Amino acid sequence: MLKKWVIGNWKMHGSLADNKALIDGIRAELPALDARVGMVVCPVFPYIPQLKQITAGSGIGVGAQDISEFAKGAYTGEVAGPMLKDVGVEYVIVGHSERRTFHGEHNEQIARKAKAVIETGLIPVVCIGESLEERQANQTEAVLTAQLDALFAVVGTDNANIILAYEPRWAIGTGVAATPDMIQAVHSFVRAYLTKRSAAVAGLPILYGGSMKGSNAASIVTLPNVDGGLIGSAALNAAEFVAIYKALVASVA
Ligand code: PEP
16 A cells, blocks of 8 residues: 555535536646555545546545445445445545534444445545544543544454544644644654554554645645645645645655
């Protein structure tokens, strides 16, 4: 698996026309991807076939924003892993803070979703992160440990095809990214945790997410143990998304 990634979480945005304009814009500014840095976009479910079509031949991967923990059955409104695979999805975000906040998803359920992704043969992008209250109460490491413990209790520690995304909940969509010092401290902590768990997971990519944009990307992605970004708002703007991608490429050059 690649080590560096820029993954766009489009959330509940887009239309056939907007999606095409965005991908055209990215491809115009970036005619070829760098083999060392992956680019993935995660639209809402209905647009996945369109995204597969308009990204064909570009190297841009297509991901989903959620998955059912079940493979099929009477689960109205849910989408199963085999269905995602059927339409060409390669990556699935699980545990995004908006799923935790608005849908009550908890660590164990998120771990089961990650397992469903893995069992389907896809790559989970597992989000972890603390709330502002937890950070202020000095609980950040405890919260992250609980999230990672829950994940590995379900998926095991022999799978190297997992991407982690540290997303402090207070930095998502707020325009206020965590400081490089905070990011550095957490990513080092997560790397040390992974190293203790097993050789297979020791090198998992750890992305940062939370108000990353073109102007702050270089100061974040050049930090040790920051292996890329999970991008929300700035992923909806071709120039911003490409600027972040180029910062990643410069960081590995
Ligand atoms: C996200 O939703 O994963 C995210 C990082 O959003 P934003 O970049 O808008 O903070």
